[in-house]
Every structure is written in C-alpha cells, then in structure tokens.
Amino acid sequence: MLIEFRFKNYACFKDEQVLSLVASSDRSHEENIIESAACLNFNLLRSLIVYGANASGKTKLLEALTFVREFVEGSVNRKPNDPTGALPFRLDKQTASEPSDFEITFIHKNIRYQYGFSVDRDRVHQEYLFAAPRGRLVQYFERQFDLDSGKEVFVFGASLKGPNEKIRDLTRPNALFLSAAATFNHPQLSDVYQWFSDQMLAVDIPRAKIDLSSGENLPDAKHHAQLKQLLNFADLGITDFQYKKETGYRQYIGESGSSTFQPINLNRIEFVHSTMDNAPVSFPIDIESAGTEQFFYLSAVLVEALAQGKVTLVDEIDSSLHPLLVRALVELFHRSESNSNDAQIIFNSHDTTLLDNSLFRRDQVWFTEKDSDGAAHLYSLLEYSPRKGESLARGYLQGRYGAIPLLGDPSILFSGESIDAAA
Numbered sequence: 001m002l003i004e005f006r007f008k009n010y011a012c013f014k015d016e017q018v019l020s021l022v023a024s025s026d027r028s029h030e031e032n033i034i035e036s037a038a039c040l041n042f043n044l045l046r047s048l049i050v051y052g053a054n055a056s057g058k059t060k061l062l063e064a065l066t067f068v069r070e071f072v073e074g075s076v077n078r079k080p081n082d083p084t085g086a087l088p089f090r091l092d093k094q095t096a097s098e099p100s101d102f103e104i105t106f107i108h109k110n111i112r113y114q115y116g117f118s119v120d121r122d123r124v125h126q127e128y129l130f131a132a133p134r135g136r137l138v139q140y141f142e143r144q145f146d147l148d149s150g151k152e153v154f155v156f157g158a159s160l161k162g163p164n165e166k167i168r169d170l171t172r173p174n175a176l177f178l179s180a181a182a183t184f185n186h187p188q189l190s191d192v193y194q195w196f197s198d199q200m201l202a203v204d205i206p207r208a209k210i211d212l213s214s215g216e217n218l219p220d221a222k223h224h225a226q227l228k229q230l231l232n233f234a235d236l237g238i239t240d241f242q243y244k245k246e247t248g249y250r251q252y253i254g255e256s257g258s259s260t261f262q263p264i265n266l267n268r269i270e271f272v273h274s275t276m277d278n279a280p281v282s283f284p285i286d287i288e289s290a291g292t293e294q295f296f297y298l299s300a301v302l303v304e305a306l307a308q309g310k311v312t313l314v315d316e317i318d319s320s321l322h323p324l325l326v327r328a329l330v331e332l333f334h335r336s337e338s339n340s341n342d343a344q345i346i347f348n349s350h351d352t353t354l355l356d357n358s359l360f361r362r363d364q365v366w367f368t369e370k371d372s373d374g375a376a377h378l379y380s381l382l383e384y385s386p387r388k389g390e391s392l393a394r395g396y397l398q399g400r401y402g403a404i405p406l407l408g409d410p411s412i413l414f415s416g417e418s419i420d421a422a423a
Helices: 058-077 164-170 177-183 189-198 205-213 221-233 290-308 323-334 392-397
Strands: 002-008 017-020 047-052 100-108 111-119 124-132 138-146 151-156 200-202 238-253 259-273 281-284 311-314 344-348 365-370 376-380
Touching: 002 058, 017 376, 047 058, 047 323, 058 100, 058 177, 058 189, 058 200, 058 311, 058 344, 100 189, 111 189, 124 177, 124 189, 151 164, 164 177, 177 189, 189 200, 205 259, 205 290, 221 238, 221 290, 238 281, 259 290, 290 311, 290 323, 323 344
Parallel strands: 047 344, 047 365, 200 311, 311 344
Antiparallel strands: 002 017, 002 100, 100 111, 111 124, 124 138, 138 151, 238 259, 259 281, 365 376
C-alpha cells in the first residue's frame, strides 16, 4: 500500500511536491479508507482523484510515479553510458542541471519502507532505504555521490544482511543499488524490489490489448465471470465474451535490415450479443465502439489490480467512457467486498460529475496548477476547507479551488483583437 510520494525537479514540477494517501480525521465515507493499516497508527485512502487544467501536471504526476517504478525495475539493465531517463524542470537554468529527487513510503508484507533516490541524466547521486520491521525506522543502506572527489560512499545498516559489498561493487553509476540487489537475489531487498515491480501498476491500454490478443494474462474463470458481470452492468448489449484462436504474423527486422514474418498464435476477442430470437451473435472487438473497447480493457486491468491489491495509476480514466461507468469502476475500489486486498487507485480526470461529496471524501480530491513561471504545484482540496454539502463541482468550475484554465473572453477569438490585451 502506498502511504506517501515526494518528488522534486521532475518535468513541470520544480519545487518539492507531496502526494499523501494518509486519511484525514474526516468521518465521511469510512468505506473509502483502509482502516488500521499494518504497522501504522493512521488510516490510508483507497483512491485519489486529480483535477487541473490541460498541461497543469496531472499526467506528469502519474509519470513521476511510473518513472520511479520503471527505474527501480530496469536501471540495472542499462548499459554504462545509457541515459537514466531523468527529466528535470527546464524552465529554470539552475534546476535544468540539477538531479530529480524521489521518495516513496509504502507498506509491503506488513513492513513499512521509506525509499528514495536522486538522479540526473547521467547518474544516481543519492539512494537510501529505511525499514520499520518492528515499528521504528532503521537504516538499511545509504548511497551518496561526492561531487568533489567523484566517488560514491555506501553505508550499510546493521539490519541489512547479505552480500552488500559485492553488490555495491557491481552497481553502475546509472543504476540503482536496489535494482542490482534484486538481480542478485538479495534476501531482504528482493522483497522491496517486488513491491515496485509487482504491486505498482501504471495502466497501459495498448499494452493490455497486446497481452490479451497474444494470449498473455488471459483472465481465469473467476476474473472472466467478473468481467462478464461488468459488461452486463455497462448496458452495452453484451452478454459475454470469448476468445477465438487464430494465426497471425509478427515481423522481425534483422541486423542487415531484412525482414521476416513468423507465425504466432493469437486470441481474437469476440463479444457475444443477444438477439431478438435469443440466438447469440459474436462480433470481433475491433468493430465495437471505442468506448466498449476502452471499458473492456480498462476493466480487465482493474479486475487484476483488485485481486492482487495493487497501487493502480490511470491517466484520463474517463477517456471514451460515460461518467456513470467511471463512477462504478471507482466504487469497486471503495467497497471492501470487491477490494478485500486493499488495492488503491490514483487517477486524473476532467469529468466534474465525479467531483461529488457522495463519491469522495475531501482528502481524496487533489489539484494541479501552474504558476506564472510555468512550474506546477500539487495540492489537496483540504487546503480550502469546503463546507460539508458544498457543491464541489460548481465551486471548482467557478475557480474557487484554482486549477482551471484562465481563458479570458472567448468572443474575441478570430476577431483580430489581441488576446493578451483583452486579458
């Protein structure tokens, strides 16, 4: 479970930002919280929704979390001179040359961890891990790059057992020690690595399409039944879905540039529709509407996330979907009957019908907004202390909480009048 995410100098975010899933003292919607989380004296939120104008940082927030997961998972596979993929704030000369900082606090297997690293385009400057196996944080390791000497200094805590020095010597400057430790099956750090690789999920609909059509990650009988229920619930005229095996071809490009095609087995997804004479008819998914495709693939990913208790990141969850369908998917995370493994979902949206006191607590609503220097900021609805029962959607669209575009008067568009002057 995710507790808190801190980051600085990444993409459009210049200063340190904090995204917290710690529940406030608000007593509303108690079903939306994970009560008495393991080894904690506070509760956690099951979901967060993020609003903001276009280009305000909503997607970059999710990308920052995704970058952490991907860098932990794959940095050890980089070649010595490969760039790290760090993306500093470039609208300031100073930050453009400084590292990006990340820190994430989470629970895995009833142990609380605090892990962070600092990285620029070329190398890791700092990395550290603290753990609280008995309630109090203790140091596992810390790594620091000294700019003056050009050397790295590692400090290992007494609580971290295993071949630490050997793995230290094999860790390249552009890779994380945690990533290298998992590769060499470090007994304690492999569990930490597993949380990033297995328990954090950035929803990728194109990837889900490939996995399902190639026969990977096909739903088992239980998940099939759950997806069938969701399709029926969505009022799409679909009663079931099935897979039809067929042969496809994959293109391979050789080193000389020549290409070959090799046959592969595919599972074409077909939806079963009811008819007036009760004789079901099947249609391939690619002739269904964009909304039907989006709902099916998104539902398939979320059903898996719920079953495995994952922290799930969804960019533009409302893409091609009716607001009532999105609401129903979010409510799956709020109900303990459908979310018995304490999965969490963090997503952004422009759909203000979701900005509703009947769906979210005030601590579950967040905003992103850019300042006059082009730097994005992240903040919670709690900072505005809205009254209970207040129309959050109306207040947001009226600009009461910020995070909306400042458009000026639309009547001057294409009129020849200067937009700047009108503003």
